[in-house]
Structures are given as structure tokens and as C-alpha cells.
Amino acid sequence: MSAYNIFIVEDDRWYGEILEYHFSLNPDYRVTRFENAKDVLNNLYLQPDLITLDFSLPDMPGDRLYQKIREVNSTVPVIVVSSQQNITVAVNLLKMGVSDYVVKDEAAKDLLWNSIIRIRETQTLKNEVIHLKEELRQKFSFEKTLIGQSDALKRIFGMMEKATKTNINVSITGETGTGKEVVAKAIHYNSDRRKGTFVPVNMAAIPKDLVESELFGYEKGAFTGALARKSGKFEDANGGTIFLDEIAELDLAVQSKLLRVLQEREVVRIGGNEKVKLDIRLITATHQNLAEAVKNGKFREDLYYRLMGLPIELPPLRNRNNDVLILAKFFVDEFARQNKMGSINISQEAKSKLLKYNYPGNVRELKAVIDLAAVMCDDNEIKADDITFNSIKREDEFLSEQxxxxxxxxxxxxxxxxxxxxxxxxxxxxxxxxxxxxxxxxxxxxxx
CATH class of the missing domain: 1.10.10 (Arc Repressor Mutant, subunit A)
Known part of the structure; x- marks a missing residue:
């Protein structure tokens, strides 16, 4: 672990040397002392992790120097050390953004020591969060979420890239198992909203009489069983993205309320009057034909156009050519790694069998087929006989094969x-x- 770089800015040499000695007792700290504003400003390029700043310097007032430091480094924590006990000065500095204000007295050294420890721990936690979010962003990079090299998939990558650059609503369509939620997550974690929350909601999984309270929340006493206020999914997603899967399942009565929420960009909890302002990105998905649902009177036309935004239609696996083999290799490697099975190969005959199949269950079905084949195979090689297709075909699926x-x-x-x-x-x-x-x-x- 690299040393924690502390700058001490103190014009009283004796007091500065005391602080330098005191902090240097921690072997993890690298301490550098300055006696004026000019010198510390000229050395900010060294990227200090923390600065203790004397408020009364000979060449520049402490508040002015703090502003100068902020112009160069907007994130470095600064602790102001001052002989002034004026509470107004301390409050103003804290409002400006200083991390702490310590009065020069007998307890100052210990107060500074504890303040530095607290600030460092906070910085470590923030850095861990940033690191985890970056890992999450990389995990959801387009090439890692949707595996393949087909032209059809490359077109989807292009649409996803466009979606990440704005806050336009996104509507994702495609057969079951094509990866609609995966695409929604990838758009969120590659957009400016990645620091916010991604809230997925499967509309088909919520009982119809609970949909409104789940989406919009409720106040205490709004109905029997409402023992406390509960925020809805839209509030939970504030600052981030809400993903409404199977949007075609939404009841007509709730559709009108959803339309109002989207138009006003605010939500009112059931049983309440307070308007909660919303800053959200909406992504919806369905395997049904929404335009047909509008024609049949099952979906509001005005809501349909509000949701449409940027449409992304995911291709079925049968239209992705050799992506089948790329995905099969990815799934078998992943299964072998998770189950400590060593390397598993796919024979040429097995590959041919995989390519001939139609995959009505799409990527999800292929994964299930490969996982089973990996279990059934001998000598760490999947052969044609190890591959079993168990899908239930409808007549239209059979005839849809080219x-x-x-x-x-x-x-x-x-x-x-x-x-x-x-x-x-x-x-x-x-x-x-x-x-x-x-x-x-x-x-x-x-x-x-």
C-alpha cells in the first residue's frame, strides 16, 4: 500500500515541526511541511491525500488559500488549524467545504490525529465504491453482456451506444430469452446514470391489485396493512434507471397513472399529497407486439408513444449465425470453471448439431443445453449424443425455421x-x- 501523503501548511516553524513529528509516528504517513501559501500551491502537483492548513499565513488568508487549492484539486480533504475560536469563522469554512476545523490548543494534536484517521477511512470507502462501480461498469460492457460477433449483434451494440449518450426512454423488444434485461443493465452501467440505482421491475410478477403501490409507493394508513410509509420503485430509482419488464402486462387503469407520472416527472404516493420530483431514466421491455396491443385496445396509444423512445429489437438466436458456437464455448467454459471440471471441448459433430437447431428458447435455452451436455459428457469432450434439446415447439415455431x-x-x-x-x-x-x-x-x- 502506498504512503498516505500529508501536507502541513504552518508558518509557525516550531508548531509545524511538532505536527510533522507527531504525524510521522505513523509509518504509513509521508509528511511534507510548508511555511507559506506560495510553496504549497507550487507543490500541489505532487497530489497530496490530505492538507492541514494554518488559517493565518503571512502571504495569504486561509480561506483564500483554500479556494486556490480547490481550483487545482477539487477533492483533496483540507483540515483548517487556527488559533481563532470564533465560531462564525469555523462555520463559514465548513460551509465552504473544509473537512474539519481544529483550534490550536493542547488537544489539537490528538484531534488532528483522529480527524485524519476518520477522513482516511472515508476516502478508502469512497475509493472502494468507485472501484466496485468501475468493475460493475466493465462487467456490463457491451461485449461482455452480449456474447457474439454477428452483424445482427453489432447493430444492437450500435443502438446501445446511442442509448448511453442521452436520457431518452428505451423500449426493448425480442423473444423470450434474448437478453432484454441484460441489455437494459448494460445501457444503465455505461451511461452517466451508472452511479445511480438500477431498479428492475417485472410487471408480470406483481399481482394486479399491488402494481400501483409497488410502482408509486404509499403513505401510512393509505389502506389496510399500510403500517408505515413505503417508497415506490420510481422513487427508489431516482437519479438512476427504472426497468419495467413485460410492460404489456400493465393494467389499463395503471397505464393512465404511469402516463401522468412520465409527463409530470413526479409521483404522489397512494394516500398522500406530497409530490416527489423524479429524475429517472425509463427502459421498458416486452416480448409482445405493443403496436398490436394498441390496435386491440389493450394498451394506451399515448403511453405507447411516450415509452417508445429509442426502440431496440433483439434478434433471436437462430438469426445470429455462428454466435451459437461462440456462446456455447463461453457457457461451457463458465460451467467448467464454476464446477472445477477442467477444460471441456466441443466436438465437431456436436457443433454441427448445435448449429442445426432452431432455439425457440434463445440464449437461455442454449445455456441450459450446454450445462446439461457438460454434465453428461465423458473425457472432457461434448459429443453430439451429449446434446439434448427439450424445448416444446409450437406449430408456428416449427414453420418459422428457414x-x-x-x-x-x-x-x-x-x-x-x-x-x-x-x-x-x-x-x-x-x-x-x-x-x-x-x-x-x-x-x-x-x-x-
Whole structure:
């Protein structure tokens, strides 16, 4: 750990030497003493961690020197040391931003010692918070939150970058499992609001009769069970970002109240009259078609346009080409690391099988498939037989796959062969095709 750099500014040489000796008893402190304002100003480039400042210097008043120091270094803590016991002077200096005011007397050395310890501990905590937030920002860098190199993903990165530069509302759409909340977090932690709170709210998970109180809060006695005032999610997100997931689930009655909150940029708790001003960034998400919901009268048109802001549509995994293999490698490495399994490879046959699948559950489904394959594999290599797809396909999902008619025919025949325990005669009869057709396709390895 580097030394804690303390500047002592004291024109009384004898008193300054006493302070220097006293502070130097701590081996972690590096103490430098100055006797006038000019010298300390000329050495501020050395980046002191703390300054003790005599209020009565020969070449400049203490309050003026403090202002000069602030012009060069706006964050360094300053403790004013003065023989004056005038409370007005002390109060004015504290209002200006000095960290402490100590009167020169017999107790001054100990008071300064304790003040420095307290200030240093506070600085350490602040630095840890800054470090943790920087780690969080790096964790949510675009390339770490959305894994892949496809053109579709690069377009999303471009939209996310635009979103971070302003406070415009963002609406994220995409199928379930495409990573809508991940994108919302990445936008927040890469924006100017990253020092504020990110408050996620899943609208589908809140009972309809509790949505209003959850979002806007309530006062004590507002309803049965309201035993104390409770802030809502919008208040909790003040200064940061609120993320309303599954926004299409919001009841029409609450939609009108949400619209008013967004228009007025203020919220009133249930049962209260106080208006709480809001400084928030709103991000919403849904897997549904909101425009269609507006047409069907299930979603307010005025709220729809208020929420729309910057629209980001996340592509399904089936449209991201080789991102499947990049994600698979990432997931298997992560699973192996967490479970101390050593390196796990994915065979070429397994990769081919992964690429042929449609992933109706998107990235979330791929992760589940890879985690299971990592458990099932032998010799630290995932083979094709280790990969199991358990998704429940709807008819529209089956038909949404971009395949040739021949490929669809193969899928149908394989499905019924499996269902009929590979009985070719029964399968041919069910599908009203010749047995020779199936034999020929098997010979050509189209049904493997």
C-alpha cells in the first residue's frame, strides 16, 4: 500500500515541526511541511491525500488559500488549524467545504490525529465504491453482456451506444430469452446514470391489485396493512434507471397513472399529497407486439408513444449465425470453471448439431443445453449424443425455421420414425409415402 501523503501548511516553524513529528509516528504517513501559501500551491502537483492548513499565513488568508487549492484539486480533504475560536469563522469554512476545523490548543494534536484517521477511512470507502462501480461498469460492457460477433449483434451494440449518450426512454423488444434485461443493465452501467440505482421491475410478477403501490409507493394508513410509509420503485430509482419488464402486462387503469407520472416527472404516493420530483431514466421491455396491443385496445396509444423512445429489437438466436458456437464455448467454459471440471471441448459433430437447431428458447435455452451436455459428457469432450434439446415447439415455431422443403420432409419422417420405433412400414403408411422413399433417404444419410 502506498504512503498516505500529508501536507502541513504552518508558518509557525516550531508548531509545524511538532505536527510533522507527531504525524510521522505513523509509518504509513509521508509528511511534507510548508511555511507559506506560495510553496504549497507550487507543490500541489505532487497530489497530496490530505492538507492541514494554518488559517493565518503571512502571504495569504486561509480561506483564500483554500479556494486556490480547490481550483487545482477539487477533492483533496483540507483540515483548517487556527488559533481563532470564533465560531462564525469555523462555520463559514465548513460551509465552504473544509473537512474539519481544529483550534490550536493542547488537544489539537490528538484531534488532528483522529480527524485524519476518520477522513482516511472515508476516502478508502469512497475509493472502494468507485472501484466496485468501475468493475460493475466493465462487467456490463457491451461485449461482455452480449456474447457474439454477428452483424445482427453489432447493430444492437450500435443502438446501445446511442442509448448511453442521452436520457431518452428505451423500449426493448425480442423473444423470450434474448437478453432484454441484460441489455437494459448494460445501457444503465455505461451511461452517466451508472452511479445511480438500477431498479428492475417485472410487471408480470406483481399481482394486479399491488402494481400501483409497488410502482408509486404509499403513505401510512393509505389502506389496510399500510403500517408505515413505503417508497415506490420510481422513487427508489431516482437519479438512476427504472426497468419495467413485460410492460404489456400493465393494467389499463395503471397505464393512465404511469402516463401522468412520465409527463409530470413526479409521483404522489397512494394516500398522500406530497409530490416527489423524479429524475429517472425509463427502459421498458416486452416480448409482445405493443403496436398490436394498441390496435386491440389493450394498451394506451399515448403511453405507447411516450415509452417508445429509442426502440431496440433483439434478434433471436437462430438469426445470429455462428454466435451459437461462440456462446456455447463461453457457457461451457463458465460451467467448467464454476464446477472445477477442467477444460471441456466441443466436438465437431456436436457443433454441427448445435448449429442445426432452431432455439425457440434463445440464449437461455442454449445455456441450459450446454450445462446439461457438460454434465453428461465423458473425457472432457461434448459429443453430439451429449446434446439434448427439450424445448416444446409450437406449430408456428416449427414453420418459422428457414429450411428447404426437402429438409422439412426429412424432419417429419424422422419424427414419425422415432415415434414408431423406427418401423418403416408403419411410418410410410401414416405419411402415405412409399417405403422405398424412406429407404432411399436413409441410404443417402438424409435421415441420420
Amino acid at each position: 429450411k428447404t422443403l426437402r429438409a422439412y420432409t426429412c424432419d417429419i419422417i424422422k419424427f414419425y420414425l422415432k415415434k414408431n420405433n423406427n418401423d418403416i412400414a408403419i411410418t410410410a403408411a401414416m405419411l402415405d409415402i412409399g417405403k422405398s422413399t424412406i429407404y432411399k433417404m436413409m441410404q443417402d444419410k438424409e435421415l441420420s
